[in-house]
Amino acid sequence: MAPASSSTSSSITLNINGEKHHLSVDHRTTLLDALRERLDLTGTKKGCDQGQCGACTVLVDRRRVVSCLNLAVAAEGREITTIEGVAEGEDLHPVQQAFLDLDGYQCGYCTPGQICSAIAVIEEHAAGWPSAVTEDVGSPVPPPLTPDEIRERMSGNLCRCGAYVSIVQAVSRGAEAHGEARTATAEEAAA
Structure with missing residues (x-):
């Protein structure tokens, strides 16, 4: 049962990584x-606390948000995914595995936000959303996900160590793994 509300607090239910959490905030x-102080989900990092570094990026309804600029009460009823929820049980998300395989981190502090952002970037690109470097924004086909496209789309996530080459x-x-998974799903649906 959720604690009672007052004029300065609210009882909310947050759906995080598929689990409901009742709390008064x-x-x-x-x-x-x-996430960090009330629910002990410390994978999401507090960097600048001003929405400029991206270390606190999480997915809300599958879209990336900087959680330091979003109020908890505004997230009620929405699907929140933190770094703790992107893996499928013991199987890492393909983006997590790629970060490990290609050393897409150094100190690792920004990595949870980088990974959450990358997952959303891949979805946004697949849906045909243009970026600031997309040449033909009217094309019905997404442009290739070039290093320039990736750098632009990931520009809200800073890495103090400078692991950008490996992150890209x-x-x-x-993205390649995502495309392969989408193809396999489409083939299974057609069968």
């Missing part, structure tokens, strides 16, 4: 602070 509590390679490999 001050109306000013950010989603980041609710990891996103590219994750």
Whole structure:
């Protein structure tokens, strides 16, 4: 049972990584602070706390958001995925595996936000969303996911260690795995 609400707090239910969490939060509590301080989901990192570094990126309804700028009360009723929820049981998400295989990290502090952002970037690209470097924004076919496209699409996620070359390679490999998975799913549906 959720705690009672007051004029400065609300009882909310957050759906995080497929689990419902009932808690009472001050109306000013950010989603980041609710995740880290109230629910002990510390994979999401607090970097700048100003929405500029991307370390706190999570997925809300499969779209990337910087959780330090989003209020917990605004996330009620939405599907929240943190780094702790992107794997399928013991099987890493293809983007997680690509980051490991290609050393897409150094200190690792920004990596959870990088991975969550990369997962969304791949989905956005597959859906045909253009970026600032997309040459033909009117094309019905997504442009190739070139290193320039990846760098632009991931530009909201900073890496203090400078692992950008490996991050771009990891996103590219994750996109390839995503494309292969989509093809296999389409073939299974047609069979």
